[in-house]
Amino acid sequence: MAKAKGNKRLIAVSIIIYVVCLIALTPLNVVYRALSPNNLPVDVLAVSGTLWQGQVVVKHAMTGQVSSDWSLHPWSLLTGNIKADLAVDSNAAQFNTQLSYNALSQQVNLEKTSGFVSAGLINRVIAQSKTQINGDIELTNTDIIYNLATGESDQANGQLVWMGGQVNYPKGRKMASANLPMLVAKLSSQNNELHAQVATVEGLQVANASLKKDGWANVAVRKAMIDLVGEKWPNKVSADAIVFEISERILTR
Numbered sequence: 001m002a003k004a005k006g007n008k009r010l011i012a013v014s015i016i017i018y019v020v021c022l023i024a025l026t027p028l029n030v031v032y033r034a035l036s037p038n039n040l041p042v043d044v045l046a047v048s049g050t051l052w053q054g055q056v057v058v059k060h061a062m063t064g065q066v067s068s069d070w071s072l073h074p075w076s077l078l079t080g081n082i083k084a085d086l087a088v089d090s091n092a093a094q095f096n097t098q099l100s101y102n103a104l105s106q107q108v109n110l111e112k113t114s115g116f117v118s119a120g121l122i123n124r125v126i127a128q129s130k131t132q133i134n135g136d137i138e139l140t141n142t143d144i145i146y147n148l149a150t151g152e153s154d155q156a157n158g159q160l161v162w163m164g165g166q167v168n169y170p171k172g173r174k175m176a177s178a179n180l181p182m183l184v185a186k187l188s189s190q191n192n193e194l195h196a197q198v199a200t201v202e203g204l205q206v207a208n209a210s211l212k213k214d215g216w217a218n219v220a221v222r223k224a225m226i227d228l229v230g231e232k233w234p235n236k237v238s239a240d241a242i243v244f245e246i247s248e249r250i251l252t253r
Contacts (some may be wrong), residue, residue: 030150092121134165215251
């Protein structure tokens with residue numbers, strides 16, 4: 001009887017392994033044609049490889065042509081997770097990360113993430129503010145755990161570095177400019193929310209940002225940032241005082 005149970009268990013495991021391998025080795029273009037997705041936010045230019053190791057090339061007005069390559073860890077499917085090494089490459093941005101996603105909990109885990117975002121892409125994103133910056137943003141050695149369903153972040157560490165340079169911004173009916181030094185944003189998780197503390201390389205705190213659980217992003221600017229820009233502030237306050245805040249909802253649930 002024990003031997004029969006052992007054989008049934010072995011057969012069940014073998015079937016699961018066969019199904020996982022079959023899915024992982026399915027040609028990606030076959031899957032894409034079968035799904036025939038419509039109303040995508042991007043134009044799909046090319047699909048190649050398999051679900052295990054594949055590549056998708058898309059085009060978007062904001063980013064231009066973007067290539068995404070991944071290598072799936074098939075055995076992670078046995079635990080209910082999707083885990084893959086992911087590389088995203090374009091003229092405007094580049095990222096490398098190890099991504100895992102749990103479909104039941106909707107938790108996303110980004111590990112050993114690095115890359116950059118060009119000033120050109122940033123300027124397109126903030127075009128409505130009429131502000132323009134020079135200098136790319138680099139992301140180094142960053143880990144983030146974020147739950148898409150609850151908006152909670154159990155872990156976040158790493159840093160964003162803006163290389164510094166000239167910033168053009170509206171001042172009344174005219175445009176003004178200033179040369180700013182390199183700024184470093186250190187990421188953290190506080191009360192299960194994503195936070196970033198922005199400072200100069202000397203440690204002077206100039207701003208802080210957060211992503212709330214309800215999807216609202218908040219940026220608070222300190223008097224020290226006004227001093228760096230070279231603008232005058234009407235009230236006498238300390239350098240670490242928050243002089244204005246901006247909030248915008250970037251995620252919906």
